[in-house]
């Protein structure tokens with residue numbers, strides 16, 4: 200104790216001692232450095248006076264962190280958005296988009312006032328959003344956001360957890376494990392199927408296909424993780440000609456190329472033709488689809504998967520939005536046979552209406568998935584519990600499983616089934632409304648997708664432009680069986696019968712305008 204005090208005193212008075220002794224002639228700066236590093240002892244910890252932070256910004260940030268009015272302001276802006284979103288144009292107005300120019304500025308030299316940051320976002324950002332959370336957005340396959348899930352997302356945002364490892368966030372690890380069990384049960388997948396929580400189906404498919412690729416090659420005595428693909432035995436990749444572009448992207452990233460894939464023709468709905476399936480073997484990666492992005496059609500799983508299992512091929516099913524049909528007693532027939540596959544990708548942010556971003560890779564072979572995605576490092580602490588990063592391509596991830604858990608809790612088994620069935624009913628109603636007005640519906644509306652076309656392509660394209668700029672609703676376009684079409688994707692619980700009628704009317708008005716010229 201006395202020794203510590205003595206040392207402290209010695210160091211404290213050192214500058215004075217040295218000043219007295221001119222002979223030493225030590226510079227002032229050296230003294231100040233010494234002062235900075237003056238050692239003190241406090242509760243057994245050796246400390247220094249060396250500055251560790253920029254005083255100004257750290258003090259400011261700590262004050263802001265406790266400024267409850269700031270969060271109140273954010274809440275008020277959010278509520279304001281929610282209260283007005285149903286009545287505003289579905290797509291931002293030209294003026295709102297033009298105003299986005301205010302964001303194109305140089306990075307400020309100085310920290311901005313947090314209230315001004317929020318205000319700018321609300322004033323210029325909110326009006327330039329697409330009203331996807333309302334009831335008349337039918338673009339792409341973009342889901343709405345369920346109230347409980349949204350509220351849970353606010354809570355999780357405050358937690359700001361990193362879902363990489365159990366040790367980093369026990370709560371997220373446990374909820375991932377819980378959701379995994381629920382999903383397997385809900386979708387009727389084989390017991391012990393593993394789930395990885397990723398950003399979306401693009402990444403989910405990448406994870407499923409890497410697991411499949413490595414699994415097939417390992418069986419041939421080839422370890423991709425150590426030897427790479429150089430000189431590896433060839434594997435065959437078979438997929439339907441209507442596969443989603445993210446599947447091609449994943450295959451290209453995985454070194455499986457695009458040009459040497461075996462493409463199986465599809466029927467007029469976009470379903471893989473089982474009768475044209477090539478010979479399968481235990482060297483084959485076969486990719487099927489539950490829900491064609493345009494028509495919503497499902498591949499004939501029973502027939503194809505039975506053949507694939509007999510051949511010991513690896514089957515991956517891209518079920519981005521359609522796999523949820525498996526959770527509905529009424530629509531389950533569409534996914535019959537999916538349980539025979541090896542891996543599945545699906546989004547929670549589409550037809551399930553969980554918040555963005557939320558995708559899932561589900562894999563029958565837990566070890567194949569974790570072997571493909573495994574990584575090590577001396578500082579990484581794996582546990583006896585679920586370590587989420589073993590099931591996904593990323594290490595750090597946001598805690599999206601919490602929102603998925605909230606979504607599933609909020610709906611329950613019956614709610615999931617009803618939500619999915621409602622989307623199908625609404626899509627069928629939309630198709631009926633349009634048919635009654637003389638529009639041609641090009642697909643069997645088996646799920647949530649409707650394809651509409653006018654007699655000639657030019658007219659369809661012009662109609663689409665008018666619908667998109669009407670603000671009444673928003674749909675995208677595509678090319679289907681050589682024709683330009685308007686795609687309607689009914690994806691939100693928020694859509695009402697009235698929304699559909701109002702939107703169908705926007706179609707009629709657009710057609711009139713095009714006809715009049």
Ligand SMILES: Cc1ncc(COP(=O)(O)O)c(C=O)c1O
Nearest residue numbers: 340399400401443445492519546
């Ligand atoms: C069939 C299909 N696969 C994959 C995707 C890509 O999903 P994500 O945007 O979540 O990556 C989509 C998107 O609509 C899709 O419909």
